[in-house]
Amino acid sequence: xxxxxxxxxxQKKEPIIQKKEKKRSKLSKKEKAELKQKKKQQKIxxxxxxxxxxxxxxYITEKLPFIDVTxxxxxxxxxxxxxxxxxxxxxxxxxxEDEIQMHILAWGNxxxxxxxxxxxxxxxxxxxxxxxxxxxxxxxxxxxxxxxxQILNEKIFELQKIHENRYNNEFYLLIFAExxxxxxxxxERVLDLQNNYFSVKKLSLEKKIKILFKLNNxxxxx
Numbered sequence: 001x002x003x004x005x006x007x008x009x010x011q012k013k014e015p016i017i018q019k020k021e022k023k024r025s026k027l028s029k030k031e032k033a034e035l036k037q038k039k040k041q042q043k044i045x046x047x048x049x050x051x052x053x054x055x056x057x058x059y060i061t062e063k064l065p066f067i068d069v070t071x072x073x074x075x076x077x078x079x080x081x082x083x084x085x086x087x088x089x090x091x092x093x094x095x096x097e098d099e100i101q102m103h104i105l106a107w108g109n110x111x112x113x114x115x116x117x118x119x120x121x122x123x124x125x126x127x128x129x130x131x132x133x134x135x136x137x138x139x140x141x142x143x144x145x146x147x148x149x150q151i152l153n154e155k156i157f158e159l160q161k162i163h164e165n166r167y168n169n170e171f172y173l174l175i176f177a178e179x180x181x182x183x184x185x186x187x188e189r190v191l192d193l194q195n196n197y198f199s200v201k202k203l204s205l206e207k208k209i210k211i212l213f214k215l216n217n218x219x220x221x222x
Contacts, residue, residue, distance in 0.1 A: 084212075087172065
């Protein structure tokens with residue numbers, strides 16, 4: 001008797017499914033034309049935007065007088081050079097009459113003896129607490145006490161609120177010169193005219209840029 005099972009493959013075979021490739025529908029001539037026109041319009045709009053941005057940059061460059069910053073953090077302008085000092089302001093409300101008179105005389109002495117083009121600018125800036133906050137953040141990395149960390153976090157929060165809500169009235173002295181050599185001479189003259197009642201301090205380049213930015217954008221807050 002012939003065993004028919006030998007001729008039968010008992011392994012289950014998966015049905016063979018032929019995948020049919022989905023044919024892409026061809027675009028009509030009208031659709032091709034519309035797509036081509038859309039891409040062309042996009043390129044035109046991108047080009048116009050680039051040209052518009054370039055015009056804005058060129059306009060700003062033409063209007064602003066600043067050209068470059070010197071190696072001593074002074075400003076080269078189109079027609080002259082500029083340096084900025086911060087005036088050490090005093091609270092005259094806490095002074096007696098004699099002290100107020102001495103400060104007035106000191107200012108008169110500076111204006112009379114300096115005798116060159118200058119400008120005094122008053123600005124309002126938020127109280128800076130960034131250095132204190134950075135110091136406390138570093139302290140947090142080495143402190144393990146939960147109570148101490150809570151105290152530091154409260155102090156940081158307090159400093160952040162001070163920066164957000166308190167402002168200082170600051171006064172700046174802007175001096176000008178036709179060239180760098182003259183500017184350095186003028187700077188020395190300002191420093192030589194300092195006394196107990198009139199003094200200035202040098203500023204970082206970052207602070208000078210903020211002052212110039214605010215002069216050209218008076219509604220800006222820092």
